Amino acid sequence: MANENILVVDDEAAIRLAIRVALKREGMRVTEAADGKDAIELLDNQKFSLVILDVMMQEIGGYEVLQHMRDRNDMTPVLMLSGKTDEADQVMGLDYGADSYLTKPFHTALLIQNIKALIRRTQVYANAGSDQVKAGRFSVDTLKMECLKDGERLDFTGRETMLFRYFMEHPGEVFTKEQLYRQVWDDTGAVVDENTVTVYVKRIRSKIEEDPKNPVYLKTVRGVGYRFDQE
Template sequence: MAKILVVDDEPGIAFSLESDLQAEGYEVAVAGDGAEAVRRSRAEAFDLILLDVMLPHKDGFEVCRELRQTGLSTPILMLTAKTEEFDKVLGLDLGADDYVTKPFRTRELRARIRAALRRQPGGGLGPDLQRQLRAASEVQQRLFPRLRPNLATLDYAGFCQPAQEMSGDYYDFLDVSPGTLGLLVADVVGKGIPAALLMASVHGCIRTHSPRLGDCCGEVLARLNTSLYEATDAAMFATVFYAVYHESSRVLTYANAGHEPPVLLRHQACHAVCDSLDSQTPPVGLLAALPAVQTSIQLFPGDWLVIFTDGITEAPNENGEEFGRERITSVIARQRGGTADEMRDAVLAELRSHSRGVVQKDDVTLIAARVL
């Protein structure tokens, strides 16, 4: 039995939807505002969310964006009385899977719900396995950072959108020591449950070693490599970019183990001249020993660092053309005057526009950071 969250502040509409969906055999929960919707979506496992756009305090667009930023992959159907193309496109760009215009026809809504549930990973599994998969997904989502340690000289934001119920991508913000922040993005080979299990190992190992080793990023990845190599076979490995930022000096120390090179846009670059923080070693988990290699660079106010996985650069459009580094660099240059949240949203909006009509096949993860 699929479990659906109905989010609508009009009691009559919420009651009507609840009654109709229960008659169809669905388990239904109701939230009356955006804040409650976010709280319940994080605390409970739902198969689908029916989300009204016009909500008090926190509208449906904001709710959708907030849920996607936490890595929640549950299908979202937006209910809207707005018919303008801009509003529909905005909802889809923020991560909604579909929309239904009010007043809606019951048969159409039922059909769209069935279609969304069929598209959801695990939709062909039995109820018990679906429930276990949802529970595992909820546990995994709690591994992603919920808080951002406040730094006076760095504005930063992250995002992860799994291609399946479970993610093989991982990002983290690590409170290494007072005034020192760790930024990490990892991409585990493969997808689904095996990749998610390895991702959890990466999370645990990084969280264990980063406070002890300070800005010794290379040593952190060397120890992560040993842990994965001893616990997995040669077919399982991960690319990792790990950096430590010092609030007072604005120095960034980083190590890159086979990961997609992040983009560094310098504040004095007038024509979007970017640097790439290239890989220094193979991915972690492939070799018995990994050299502890790292680099330190001085950053300045206005510099941008954007770390991402190849789920962004290799995302195809309907013609098979990949999104590529050139597009992401162009977005960074255009949005350089904004906040980290705005930069993250701009990159994702450009990606969704490029990939519209194409099923997402790889996890999408990024961190955007601006030096203040």
Template structure:
């Protein structure tokens, strides 16, 4: 991972410096941005393996940066940092397209572990040259793109990872625990996170998200993808 570069966006210099020092010990390069506006300029000029993004910043917030990234088609994995532990804020960040959410104060070792896991999963999925076809859907795992009837669905990196997992196992029912283990590589299950991602994927793949045809809820068990 020595060639990976991470962008850390936070208006507090001590936090940026602490994160940078931690990643330097792992052989990972870090660029810093002191505010959202500076971050957007840097993202236009350079591709990053991960963006670590503070939520509360003056002028341009982390949420705004994230929204602009996703609107422009930038699916770089994003880990959000926030001093707020409110569940609503976490769901909001995930709803905008964040891949992970860490509440301040945090341990640098935990942040690094989560960051490396995000980078690893993104890299593993992007290097495999293959195309998955299920019904009207085509997932291009090299370009990290997904289409329905030839129209790009504009899934974020984590959305595509989860949807690809379903596409690889059509007709199979998965519990929330199994999805967390296979897609997030974590044993602890966050029901809100799963529900947010399922809703976001349905909003993009279903003609009527409230009456899903492809990604179905199996009451009391979990979810099943019917792609044919």
């Protein structure tokens, strides 16, 4: 894994320097932005393998940049950085469409592990299998990274598409939160964030179910995990 172009957005020069040194050591290219305004301009004109995005910045913050990306259907994987450790702050980032989240201060080895896992996972899902995955009323176009229900496009983020595709490829099977996290978010060496899975399942239900509180397709198996039923 080398030559990926990573956009680093942080208003702290020392943080950008530490990340730049670590990424270049891995053979990756680095583009930097010191604020959200510059980041949006770069994102509107260039393609990146991954975006490292600080939450707290002057004028235009990380959440606004992320929302701008997702509103433009830019599903480039995003790793959020924040000095806040509150779980609610992490959930907010995931709600906006972030793919992963690190709190400051962080070890650069952990940062690199997250970056490699996100890029690798995105490449695998983009290139694996046929162009269409179908299950009951649902289908996934793996080239466009789009989910459809009865032929109508669902407003899924890239990570939601990955998770739902995994369910569709294994109808009727029960998966624990740990299994889902390992498959869709990270490698076996990472710490499992079960709350992330919970948030994403809730978001997917809100988009595919007529009554998300009484799901027909994406069901909870009490004490175990989740199961996808085609009908």
